[in-house]
Amino acid sequence: MASQIISSRLLLLALPVLACVFPCSCHARATDNNGARIRGMFVFGSSLVDNGNNNFLKNSIAKADFLPYGIDFPSGPSGRFTNGKNVIDLLCDQLKLPLVPAFSHPSTQGRKIIHGVNYASGASGILDDTGSRAGNAISLNQQLRNFEEVTLPDLEAQMGFRRRELLPEFLFVVGTGGNDYSFNYFLRQSTANASLEVFTANLTKILSGRLQPDGDGQPTRTPWMHSSVEQGSSPLQCSLEVLGRYTTSSCCEVMALNRGGNGVLCKKEGKACEDRNSHVFFDGLHPTEAVNIQIATKAYNSNLTSEVYPINVKQLSMF
Template sequence: MASQIISSRFLLLALPVLACVFPCSCHARVTDENGARIRGMFVFGSSLVDNGNNNFLKNSIAKADFLPYGIDFPSGPSGRFTNGKNVIDLLCDQLKLPLVPAFSDPSTQGRKIIHGVNYASGASGILDDTGSRAGNAISLNQQLRNFEEVTLPDLEAQMGFRRRELLPKFLFVVGTGGNDYSFNYFLRQSTANASLEVFTANLTKILSGRLQDHVLQFLLQKLYRLGGRKFVLMAVNPIGCSPMVMASRPGRHGCIQVLNKAGHLFNAHLKSLVDVSKHHLPGSNFVFVNSYRIIRKIIRNPVPRGFKDTTSSCCEVMALNRGGNGVLCKKEGKACEDRNSHVFFDGLHPTEAVNIQIATKAYNSNLTSEVYPINVEQLSMF
């Protein structure tokens, strides 16, 4: 088991981090010059893209179904870990797609799934046991099984087409990895003494293994074999700059670089995975969205980008010394009025204003330092 080789000398956090990673889907109304059609989107990941799956989980503390979460969302609190829309919702807006339903909602079946489905779960990670400390998170492997065993047969029945005809017209978004560092590397102590580089290599082997091992149902190869051809891989955010992490080091100024180094290493591997995947999966196309770099640029030079506060949470967070986890907003607690000027809404997750920046650049940026090798708009044209 991968956890046997994981060790940590950095006890920076005391309770689980509800990191980001993402499943969601949308029905595309975008048509290219040749009439090609993006039917929708399927999303896999963690709390950065969870649009309500954890609402339906028992014994999970990783929930955002209460105010002030959703204070700027049209229908109020929905399970999204931000004040308004998350990056997947906004990417759907860029593609002119309707928002997609959460898999765990019992009503997500029949005609409701033809636009795609969101499988993401707050606190989950690449490793199956990453979300265990937050209680009952849906692992990445289980998210894949939910797609293959439940959604896919229903989708074929609803659309009247086989999966290999349907799935090339959908986008598959994967956003995960940050929680694996927060939970497994920096929180756990072990007799093993794995270096950060070794642990990063093991995490990315799990991802790249999905290109090689059908028996283990590894993600990318499995989705490809099922018919997926268009993939969006989201970077790990700069977790060392989050208010939760900063609060764990009182008196220290600036981001915690050892955590950011972890994210940077992982993202470098993830970017290289794009080129490897193109070689091993003929006919596939990938986009790597470097949200890490986009957020770091905001933090380093906020004012020209419309931001003022880059270090504190917009909402009132339940602190570690008050029975909280340093991440989630206090239920029915206060939130700042000028939410568009804050980078972080709670102890970990970005505000809608930051999500807008990420989604916009993912869709149309021409900088390979932000999107690689193409952007999502170009991907939708294939």
Template sequence: MATQIESRLFLLTLPILACVFPGSGYARETEKNGAIIKGMFVFGSSLVDNGNNNFLKNSIAKADFLPYGIDFPYGPSGRFTNGKNVIDLLCDQLKLPLVPAFTDPSTKGSKMIHGVNYASGASGILDDTGLLAGNVISLNQQIRNFEEVTFPVLEAQIGFKRELLPKYLFVVGTGGNDYSFNYFLRQSNANVSLEVFTANLTEKLSGQLQKLYRLGCRKFVLMAVNPIGCSPMVKANRPTRNGCIQGLNKAAHLFNAHLKSLVDFSKQQMPGSNLVFVNSYKMIRDIIKNPVSRGFKDTSSACCEVRSLNEGGNGILCKKEGQPCEDRNIHVFFDGLHPTEAVNVQIATKAYNSNLTSEVYPINVKQLSLL
């Protein structure tokens, strides 16, 4: 079982939940054969948070300072990396504008036409996940924000009707933080096996996807939990022979296996839906195993100066105004946990274009967008 220090690796980690909408005069044609995508609605945690936590009081999960955003066009924005995150890069692939953060007071009216980002660093599938990081927005609340706040505005602004939702694309993912702040830390889980906890967690996520389905969403993309056991935070506190903590990777790998199975299961439970699983776990592990062939050199150390436990930090986030490495493109990790933009580029590119079912299952995002 992971120690409290190891479990902090999950503090800001989650895969992705996103939703893409076509329709209205604002729709864009992304492919010559007629795929029309209007925008993207994003749900998740720090891997996809583009600034929501900036506006939350009493939250320690923030990245609104340099060196975060050093390579981002608008500087520090709340993204937990040096440049763009995976969602930004998927927007590029789909020829969509970057979507605004839900909690930003300026996100209102026509600014929501191309989508909204609801993601919150340290949040999870379970409502109480992330409380140790202070104020965060759970996945359930993120979905409510979409249903109860954004959707009514879209209906009022552009006369949007639920009948159009089957043409929308949903990218969905979450899970890592629920292990650290529930399974690995709470005594109530002492007698619960990893397998049982994972099955229950997946069932909870399935119910959340079905809620979106009942709202009219039909196209989903599930993004894997990354290999947390290979992060610089782990290596700084518990060096191992192969460089990764297998116990943490086992939890992530097991959840991802359930997530992939959920693709097939959900198609039966949600008639007319289409789901894609993006195996970012495998993509990052492949880079770590053979970095040079993929353009990387440093697979183990953080690119920025990380604020350690001894300095009052969590061993994950960069020091404010700290000095980053000179060549971010050869580093796998930007801080103690989150990947660099260079890694995000590879994940987003493969999510959109890969024809390997070991990377995207059963089809890629581009093919899903054309259905």
């Protein structure tokens, strides 16, 4: 049997949370998107990349299924924690992929999953108990189980191929980390990093276990990629410099703790600013679509090693 090589790569997006991209590439068949070999995405993480999973959770206050969230999204409020599209949506646009459906939506099964699934849950984190103060959240480990135990068997049935043949055509994205520090003020960074390493090891194990070539194939190689703005440096620096006008205030009306709010989420049916393209933050924590556009664009096609290293997502998709 011809040997195959599995590639895994890590991308840290320029946001105040951690975001990782793991593409697996070995003789992928899908090459319709301007030479790109990406059929779709599987997305894990927290509210930065949640596109509606929390809508279906009981006893969760981390929801964005009401105005003014989605005020600029084509179908209105969807569960995305921003005024329009999030980073994942914009990467899908760049890769000419359809928007990825939320795992928890009842219709996300059958042919709906052939371009990937989004498992992300607002308020979740690297640690299983992160976000418990916000009520229900789907932990990162549970998201991984949903991928392996529910989606993969369905995907095999729909596509008529084994997972080892299918998974190399997908991009694996993880956006998480910020909530671990927000909800666990005294959390040591080493603890969160160790937990993230366990998660990524489990994900890699699932992928490599399914994709490892039979016989004496070549070993797995694992180059990593990341962007320049990480925790501990200057989050959103590029966006702050470009937008410039409103860098700390939220665009939507956020209720303070002493007024019955949580100091983060938009007030339900509350007001939103008109000049949303001039704001960095839509609510008390999450970026506007204008910022998401900048981040996704840089991740996709920047050639600056200070922004994406060693290659950008566009180059990655050609492998």
